[in-house]
Amino acid sequence: MENTAKILNQKNLKATPQRIAIYEYLLGTGDHPTAETIYAALKPAHPNLSLATVYKNVASLKDAGLLMEFSLGGEGCRYDARTYEHAHVVCRKCHKVFDIDLPADTAEHKKTVSLMTNMDIDTCMMYYYGVCEDCWNK
Amino acid sequence: MENTAKILNQKNLKATPQRIAIYEYLLGTGDHPTAETIYAALKPAHPNLSLATVYKNVASLKDAGLLMEFSLGGEGCRYDARTYEHAHVVCRKCHKVFDIDLPADTAEHKKTVSLMTNMDIDTCMMYYYGVCEDCWNK
DNA sequence: TACAAGATAGTAATTTTTTTCATTTTCATT
């Protein structure tokens, strides 16, 4: 059985071609696409994919913990399926998002936060905000 | 001159009653309200406030760096004007958001990230994801 | 292979956010 399908099944999600395509697309891209972008990217190879299916799938994948949703500017929510923890650097002006390695180990932090909140904290996301070089020069 | 008005003027924003009200509301609340929630909260005291004005103001305040925008579930963007850095703890299931103190000092991290990216990083936001006690017990 | 649960496309409906624009307000300068 193909690997992606197996992962989905382990999460009690059926491995439909659409879901596999959406998940693999997100795993493969370094961008942080919106639902619309995902749809546009996959439509050629999946001609009868519908936007509603994209939304339903990012929701189910998010609930399963396979991707993160976040929002920064006025372009709808963005999705990110990178499994390793990393930080996002966001330009306040143009809303570009870069990935960088975490500048610190978060394992200890997660333990601390778990104790503080009585929750089982599994993920830490860090966002750094500033103005990028391009926008400075304008 | 009143303090909030002064802050706004320093950011080249005109200190209109609506803008002052929105900003002070966000400074004062521990919640992470959506535009709609802000509107509903201020409408009684500002009867002819319009939702469009709320949107325009959170945008201008965000561009000025006076507040942060983020999104978690399917209820529109949330806004947070807390000036001190803090972390958000998010329940994956019910989307509740708690504020906690930062579990680590981020000054060093920001310097590191500034160097890595050639940006002037001024803010770090941390999000911890997990499942809260209430949702565990369901 | 058949079956039940789950997923899909397509569309409609809803919700959220942005734009438009005529009018009003702010604020630095007289």
Added chain:
DNA sequence: AATGAAAATGAAAAAAATTACTATCTTGTA
């Protein structure tokens, strides 16, 4: 205090994003 340019406002309309619905398929299991 009056002036005027730039910015902000409210109301309505428009656009964009998201969800709901339904009849029809598919998946994964037995």
